[in-house]
Amino acid sequence: MEREQRALVEVDLVEVSPSQSAGIALSSGVVPAPQAAFLDEFWRASDAAAYGLTRAEFDEILIGFGAAQNYGHPAGASITAEQQAAYFRALRVNDLVLARACGAGNERAWEHFVAIYHEPLARAAIAITGSETLGRELAGSLYAELYGMKESDGQRKCPLDSYRGRGSLMGWLRTTLAQRFVDHHRRSHRETTLDDPDHAFDPPAPASQEPPEHLAALANAVEDAVARRDADERFLLAAYYLDGRTLLQIAQVLHVHEATVSRKLRRAVEEMRKQVLRNLRQAGLSRRAAEEALGADPRDLDLNWKKLLQYSQANAFQEKAER
Amino acid sequence: MKPARQFDVHPDAEILNGFVENALPDAERKDVLAHLGGCGRCRQIVYLAQDAMPAAEAPANALRAERRIVDGERAWILRWRTGWATAFAFAAIAAFAVFVTIRHREPDRQMAGLAPSPAPAAPAAAPQAAPERPAQSEKAFAELGVPEAEAAAPKAKTKGRPGAGGATSTPFAAAPAPPPAPAVLAEGGPVPLANAATNSLAPSTPDSAGAARVSKPVSSTMKATRFQSAPQAIHGGLVAGNAQGSASGASIAPPATQTLEVNAHSAQLQVQRAAPAQADQLAPLIAAGAAVDKKSGLILLPSGLPLVSTAGAGRTQLAIDAVGALFLSHDFGKNWQPVERQWTGKAVKVRIAQTFKAKNAPLSGPLEKQQAQAQAAVTIPAALFEIVNDRNAIWTSADGKTWTAK
Numbered sequence: 013m014e015r016e017q018r019a020l021v022e023v024d025l026v027e028v029s030p031s032q033s034a035g036i037a038l039s040s041g042v043v044p045a046p047q048a049a050f051l052d053e054f055w056r057a058s059d060a061a062a063y064g065l066t067r068a069e070f071d072e073i074l075i076g077f078g079a080a081q082n083y084g085h086p087a088g089a090s091i092t093a094e095q096q097a098a099y100f101r102a103l104r105v106n107d108l109v110l111a112r113a114c115g116a117g118n119e120r121a122w123e124h125f126v127a128i129y130h131e132p133l134a135r136a137a138i139a140i141t142g143s144e145t146l147g148r149e150l151a152g153s154l155y156a157e158l159y160g161m162k163e164s165d166g167q168r169k170c171p172l173d174s175y176r177g178r179g180s181l182m183g184w185l186r187t188t189l190a191q192r193f194v195d196h197h198r199r200s201h202r203e204t205t206l207d208d209p210d211h212a213f214d215p216p217a218p219a220s221q222e223p224p225e226h227l228a229a230l231a232n233a234v235e236d237a238v239a240r241r242d243a244d245e246r247f248l249l250a251a252y253y254l255d256g257r258t259l260l261q262i263a264q265v266l267h268v269h270e271a272t273v274s275r276k277l278r279r280a281v282e283e284m285r286k287q288v289l290r291n292l293r294q295a296g297l298s299r300r301a302a303e304e305a306l307g308a309d310p311r312d313l314d315l316n317w318k319k320l321l322q323y324s325q326a327n328a329f330q331e332k333a334e335r
Numbered sequence: 336m337k338p339a340r341q342f343d344v345h346p347d348a349e350i351l352n353g354f355v356e357n358a359l360p361d362a363e364r365k366d367v368l369a370h371l372g373g374c375g376r377c378r379q380i381v382y383l384a385q386d387a388m389p390a391a392e393a394p395a396n397a398l399r400a401e402r403r404i405v406d407g408e409r410a411w412i413l414r415w416r417t418g419w420a421t422a423f424a425f426a427a428i429a430a431f432a433v434f435v436t437i438r439h440r441e442p443d444r445q446m447a448g449l450a451p452s453p454a455p456a457a458p459a460a461a462p463q464a465a466p467e468r469p470a471q472s473e474k475a476f477a478e479l480g481v482p483e484a485e486a487a488a489p490k491a492k493t494k495g496r497p498g499a500g501g502a503t504s505t506p507f508a509a510a511p512a513p514p515p516a517p518a519v520l521a522e523g524g525p526v527p528l529a530n531a532a533t534n535s536l537a538p539s540t541p542d543s544a545g546a547a548r549v550s551k552p553v554s555s556t557m558k559a560t561r562f563q564s565a566p567q568a569i570h571g572g573l574v575a576g577n578a579q580g581s582a583s584g585a586s587i588a589p590p591a592t593q594t595l596e597v598n599a600h601s602a603q604l605q606v607q608r609a610a611p612a613q614a615d616q617l618a619p620l621i622a623a624g625a626a627v628d629k630k631s632g633l634i635l636l637p638s639g640l641p642l643v644s645t646a647g648a649g650r651t652q653l654a655i656d657a658v659g660a661l662f663l664s665h666d667f668g669k670n671w672q673p674v675e676r677q678w679t680g681k682a683v684k685v686r687i688a689q690t691f692k693a694k695n696a697p698l699s700g701p702l703e704k705q706q707a708q709a710q711a712a713v714t715i716p717a718a719l720f721e722i723v724n725d726r727n728a729i730w731t732s733a734d735g736k737t738w739t740a741k
Contacts, residue, residue: 132389140384140387143379174347174348179349179355179356184348187348187351187352187380189384189387190379190381190384193381193383212499243372245372246373250378255378263387265381265382323563
């Protein structure tokens, strides 16, 4: 509690330089009529005026943000006013303007932000950490970070600038809190999972001697079978068998019914089993021998399940980051 | 791992939150899911963010997801519905094709079913024939050891058997008087008009019974083929009528087809296509607005009963209904007026009397004599309309109103 109050005091004492607020300075340019039409619409729907944002600031934020993203289209593509309006309609414009205004250091926007999100953010942090103390500490540290106390290359860096309005601002704050917590936990508990501190799925110590031939074949067959699973099944297998999540929890994440998760999971396991059998038979084992090989103790297999399930689909995000 | 590097290789909070809130497009959601399958860190973040979501927000996201799933299911159902619609369309077309095929084959089947029935043919006799002729016919068929209809069918296709069965008559003498089929009228009753039309068109081939009367000038000789059914007369949709008529005709008269050598100058040649004429006669009735039963396709007379026999000349049409009542129309069958009963028994057929009338005496003797007889028969005028009752008695009328026994 004390930490949180101290953090808030620190937040209040931070000064916003004129250069930092230049991002939301009024633009002297005249907004074209088509843009003005949909900007009017968003202005009326937003409560930006409630926390003191002027219409010019509002327009500046939206047009600046849209232009930076090229309204969701490839760079260089010419965008019509209707496409711009459609782009903004798919976003949470109200949250986006508030986040941008806060990121730019608008004090009245910050007051509004704190009034709205202070308590929910604290509750979310407590829920994430499982401890009120840790939760409030986590929320306070995020406040400080959001307020731009960190600097990079002499520029105040506000994580709110990375908010792009695709989900709710509260959801974004929750996810950011979860990110901070997980990263902190992984830093302090290196190479361990949150729910499984006993390393149940860590590979066993390498055997001193070469594994039997049939076990090697089985390991290869399993490896191939796992590699053939699609993204959905990989997630299900990882969430259920590695993370130990319940069917209900997985169903909530995927926004499907629990029975659907159960059915998909059962199908994935059956398919994997068949694939392993096929692989074993292709490796030269008879059907009976292949089925017997499936009865081997998994601990005898030289398999790293985490690595097996580590999928290179993340390349897409790497490519985005490289851009 | 530093947070900054994490952002480089992992989806950022914006995307993960979009995944948790189900706010990502499908393609991006799949990318995130694929990453989550192999990334324990991001899975933990997603779990934590999900768990920290207040219950008040969760239903909204669930509702959104549910809507997406429902939309997906709807799309699936719609796809299947489209498939089913196509399948149903093909099935309907196939069913229609089968129906039409069966419908077209129905007359043949009915004819086939009726042809071997000997009983109705027994009392049938040509109007001009002597009363003892049916007996002769039965005797003849009894001698042959086959049912009358069966015997008649092959005979209808047989040529050059002028004297077969002993019931041979002059080709032109017997031709104008088609064999009545009262038994068919009584037993078979009316059948759909479509069948009648199909049937009436069926024997249009020259070899078929009742198809045509041919009297054709040839330079030296000609073949006159005689058929049994009456030209221009429709036997009220009696599909079996023609077959039965052929059969009964065959039982009392010569074989259905006869070939006669005649000189080219011996007769004024007339070609009357019976079957097309029947179809042509029905058309004006329907076109004129005669009442047609939508269910059965039968033409209904003012008595409310279906038409069983009709004949017409110009605008004047005569029709007999199922109980033997005669109706007259002067406007192609649009309006009918009942005709007072002036005959005995039950009228079963109305027809146009031929423009030439044959002598009752059968053709006999050498070929030259037969030709002379035929030439003489052609020149005799006849009454316009005839009705036949169920005892094969004939009444004639020129105007359709006044009838006299023949």
